[in-house]
Amino acid sequence: MSRSTQQPRARRLPRDVRERQILDAAVQVFSQHGFHAASMDEVADVAGVSKPMVYTYLGSKEDLFSECIRREAKRLIDAVTEGVSTDDELAPDMLLWLGLRSFFRYVGGNRDSWTVLHRQALSVGGTFADEISEMRTRSIDLVASVVVSTGTKQGIGEQAEKSGAGLAAALVGAAESLADWWIDHPDVEEGTLASWLMNLVWLGFGDLVQGAVWRPR
Amino acid sequence: MSRSTQQPRARRLPRDVRERQILDAAVQVFSQHGFHAASMDEVADVAGVSKPMVYTYLGSKEDLFSECIRREAKRLIDAVTEGVSTDDELAPDMLLWLGLRSFFRYVGGNRDSWTVLHRQALSVGGTFADEISEMRTRSIDLVASVVVSTGTKQGIGEQAEKSGAGLAAALVGAAESLADWWIDHPDVEEGTLASWLMNLVWLGFGDLVQGAVWRPR
Structure with missing residues (x-):
């Protein structure tokens, strides 16, 4: 031929x-x-x-799947990082809002990517679950550094140092879980999801930044 | 013999x-x-x-693992349900606090149980991941019903109906993710974790219950 x-x-x-x-x-x-x-x-x-x-x-098929996870994880993290890095002088609530918007916008525009990263990788397990776990750790570290630097600017650096990583883990988990819920409720609009989570966590974070503390009675 | x-x-x-x-x-x-x-x-x-x-x-080993997941999931959900069902007239913040306390107390007192339910089941994947997914759905439904009934009592039933399931998914995800983070940071005390999450989400939920809404500027 x-x-x-x-x-x-x-x-x-x-x-x-x-x-x-x-x-x-x-x-x-x-x-x-x-x-x-x-x-x-x-x-x-x-x-x-x-x-x-x-x-x-x-x-192999395993290699291909691994490479999909690596690439899609990088795309997701890049999209969120880019979304919040427009202006260094942003107010903390706007920073969080832009981060959440970027996250849900990425997931909404790349549902296949999110499904592979979240549902499919977890349902296969094994080394893929480890890769997802590493991606989560990176995301949590990234969010924690923002929480700590924001807390420091607001004069509560010591508290932020102590609880920042835990709060970041909670926030990342909340966003992931809501995005996972979205797969089964695709009619909800992307901006609505971001607003729900913003209302939940900012009106929380917002008061924390003022030094407010809730205590059991 | x-x-x-x-x-x-x-x-x-x-x-x-x-x-x-x-x-x-x-x-x-x-x-x-x-x-x-x-x-x-x-x-x-x-x-x-x-x-x-x-x-x-x-x-078989698969059957045994499945049965572990089923039993431990039931124990966890029972522990949280029991923790919040002491008094029907509880203020909503106390209800949430007791739920979070029960959850972290269960995880703290049953680390093996949580590790199997969360990390090990996800890392194996397959049908086990499906069982975990079902457990998550049950937990989210449970929390959503509390969010909706609390919202209705507070006069914002319509909003709670709309966003309750999504907020519940976010809350369950936040608690899971923080408990997962705890596996790698075992020195943090159980009550501290519950307080972090309470401060994050209640000072959020608390303002939402008053009808406050955050909007991007």
């Missing part, structure tokens, strides 16, 4: 573009079917490449 | 007591080693019974 009779598009694209196409396809297929039921044939079909090319570029 | 030479304790206990011993042992062993590395020999050893008895009473 001469070169001219081969499909020209399958040859011409640089490797990174090709890999991106395969990963895009894989996220879609894994999101729809889960890890076990997803087939490499379908990934190749959706990506418009041959199955051997999928293996050559991205390895 | 005559009956009189057999270990007498292995014969005399009723089946439900024996099953409880085996499940107690299994929760401990699964918590320490995870599902895959845990051995049925060790479960039998810790329970003080023979390995065939473990299989006869509780089935």
